[in-house]
Each structure stands twice: as structure tokens, then as C-alpha cells.
Amino acid sequence: MVRSYDPDRPVPEEALDRLLAAAFRAPSAGHSQGVSLLVLTERADVARFWECTASAREPDRWLRGMRTAPVLVLVWTSAEVYLDRYARADKGWLDRDPARWSAPYWFVDAGMASMAVLLSAVDCELGACFFGVPTDRIPVVRQAFGVPDEQLSVGVISVGYPDPAVVSKPSARARRPLSERLHRGRWIPPEPDAH
Numbered sequence: 001m002v003r004s005y006d007p008d009r010p011v012p013e014e015a016l017d018r019l020l021a022a023a024f025r026a027p028s029a030g031h032s033q034g035v036s037l038l039v040l041t042e043r044a045d046v047a048r049f050w051e052c053t054a055s056a057r058e059p060d061r062w063l064r065g066m067r068t069a070p071v072l073v074l075v076w077t078s079a080e081v082y083l084d085r086y087a088r089a090d091k092g093w094l095d096r097d098p099a100r101w102s103a104p105y106w107f108v109d110a111g112m113a114s115m116a117v118l119l120s121a122v123d124c125e126l127g128a129c130f131f132g133v134p135t136d137r138i139p140v141v142r143q144a145f146g147v148p149d150e151q152l153s154v155g156v157i158s159v160g161y162p163d164p165a166v167v168s169k170p171s172a173r174a175r176r177p178l179s180e181r182l183h184r185g186r187w188i189p190p191e192p193d194a195h
Contacts, residue, residue: 002127004065005160011071015124016041019073019159022120026112029105030091034081035113035154038074038145045145046072049156052140053133065166066129069158073117074133074141076151077110110154117157127162130155 016039023037040046050067059067082105083096093100114130121128133141138153 001129002158002160002162003062003129004163004166005068005070005127005158006163007068007070009070009161011041011126011159011161015126016071016159018124019117019120019126019128022116023073023113026109026116028109029082030085032082032085032105032109034078034085034106035110036076036078036151037113038076038147040072040074040145041070043070046070048144049074049141052144053137065163066131066158068163069129069160071159073157073159074145074147075110075114075154075157076147077106077154078150079104079106079152080150082106106152107154114155114157117159121157121159125161126159129158131158132156 020037020039023035024033026035028035040049046069049072050063054063079098082101083098085091086093086100087096098104118128118130132155133153141147141153142149142151
């Protein structure tokens with residue numbers, strides 16, 4: 001995740017198109033296609049986003065770096081699109097009850113689309129970072145950019161060339177061991193036979 005960008009290098013349009021195309025090739029439950037993107041490339045729009053989401057306090061290092069991103073991709077999804085799609089005859093559900101879902105696939109699919117953008121950014125030798133919008137600022141973002149109420153904010157992907165003056169350092173937090181996260185065949189091994 002890149003958190004500071006080169007302000008003198010704009011993102012080429014063809015590279016941005018490649019990232020966006022990757023997002024829309026990501027899997028979609030029932031081919032519902034309920035994920036939408038709002039792409040901000042104009043400096044005034046990017047600045048308006050930060051005005052809507054940043055607090056009035058002095059910007060910290062993270063915010064100063066993120067504000068250098070020339071492109072912001074706001075990721076939205078619609079539960080309504082999925083509920084409508086799965087209420088159709090070919091899916092076998094006759095209602096739109098969200099309790100039928102083992103997980104809210106409108107968010108799962110948005111995560112897949114976001115990951116496709118992040119991976120494509122690497123392929124295009126760009127930097128990118130996924131982050132969330134503070135919940136109390138989502139209505140302000142909606143208002144500023146004309147986003148319908150039905151759209152649920154998933155997050156934002158900043159995109160640009162990494163700032164060459166900023167040296168990336170690995171996280172100080174160690175990764176959890178794979179033995180705690182990877183399970184093969186069974187989550188908890190059976191108890192040994194007491195015989």
C-alpha cells in the first residue's frame with residue numbers, strides 16, 4: 001500500500017482505464033454487477049473529496065501523503081441490486097430477504113473489484129492504497145458528488161506513482177503464524193485416542 005505519491009507524474013489515461021477494466025472483470029455473485037466506481041481525476045474533485053473527509057485538525061503524516069494522490073477511485077456497492085437479482089426466478093428465491101445470504105456478497109464483490117484494481121496498479125508500475133471513508137463523512141461525500149442513497153460506501157483506492165523520496169518500510173507488526181490462519185482438511189485436529 002503506497003501512502004505518498006509523486007506529485008509531478010500524472011497517471012496515464014490508458015493505465016487508469018486498465019485498472020478500471022480489471023475492476024469490472026472481477027467476479028460478481030449471480031452476475032449481479034452491483035459494484036460501481038466514482039473516479040476522481042481532476043485536482044478540484046480530489047481536493048473536494050479531502051475537504052469532505054478530513055477533519056479540521058492539522059493533517060498528520062498519513063493524510064499529507066495521501067493528499068498527493070492524483071487519482072481517487074471511490075468504491076460503492078448496492079445491496080438492492082443483489083437482492084433484486086436473487087429474487088428472480090432463475091435463482092429460486094421469491095423474496096428479497098437479506099437474511100438468506102451467508103455473507104453480504106455486495107461487499108464481497110466490492111472487495112474483489114478493489115483487489116483487482118490494486119493488482120492491476122502493480123502491473124502498471126503504479127502505487128495504490130485502499131482505505132475507508134469515516135462513517136460520519138459518507139453523507140457529506142454523497143452530497144458533494146451526487147451519489148444516490150442506495151449506494152453503500154466500501155472504500156477508496158488512491159492511485160499514482162509512488163513518491164521516490166519516500167522510502168517504504170515494512171510494518172513493525174509481525175505477521176500471525178500461518179499455523180493460526182491456514183487450516184488443511186480440518187480446523188481443529190481431532191483429539192488423540194485416549195486408549
